[in-house]
Amino acid sequence: MNTYDDLVNDYLRAVEQALDGVPASRRDELLADLSDHIAAKLAETRAVASPAPPEVAEAEVRSVLDLLGDPADVAADLEAGAFDPPPADPPPIEITAGRKVGALIWVLITASTVSLLCVGVVLAAAFLFFTGR
Template sequence: MKTSDDRVRDYLRAVEREARVLPADRRQELLADLAEHIEVTCAERPDAAIGQVLEELGDPRTNAATALAEAGIAEPGAFAAPAIPPVPAGYGVPAPARRGKVHPLVPLLLLILSLPFLMVFPDQPGPLIGVLFRVVGAVLLCTSVHWVAVQKTTGVLLTAVLPSAVIAAWNLSDGGPAGDAPALVANLVTLALLAGTATWLWRVRRP
């Protein structure tokens, strides 16, 4: 009949066998830690059977596998899957779609041209086309990869939100200047704002 010491030695030998690919110093450190854990547990719980202590410590193969994983070593007999090189685009697998394929000049032109439609064609469908240009231009600007978030936000505010708010306030206000001349000046100032903002966006764009 095996004694407690025999069972402990058998357990440690099993761990050593499973962890044979570990470097010698790491393997001895693992065995020393397990032996110390067993000794401390038996001292703290003298009534506990050695079988229970070893069972709580875990299966020898599991402890060895954990040590191998921590050391970055594959278990004996494990086969690593071969690395599969990436397939170049154009060889049967379509390349992922790239965001921002629209030329950066497109949203800028749409934002600038939104106002001339309102000025030249004050009746329908001029205003509708102008609003459509402004909305599409703002969306393309926000989804483009050619500008960072701060530049996009500034561009949308100056070319879409601010002009729309000014035009709405002008149309709804009863105290606005009367006559064609003030309206023409306001439109030209707004157009200059759109052109200036578009020029700035063009200069700060990313490739």
């Protein structure tokens, strides 16, 4: 085992102990999410530091874990849903043939109404102009 595994596993064990009252399946899910979050943060940290050595430095791991905070606080945040991923984007609206026809009819009615209003304004202006009123 390397430093990364030791430090992260110790941290995850501490969080797991703090999540003692949570059902096992939910606890496992929360710990897996936290483990992924730690790995992503470490990758982010290493991407900023260039050049990065191939092995993970203890200071980098400790820095990421320190940013997360006390395992008991992290466990409380996990239970409250603070680390839950945002909801997935809704699926795109599927435009079916019926919707296309409905949209086309709406556009035609709108265009016809606007055209009739324009013709009415022009006729009213012409009437006023030619009758001298």
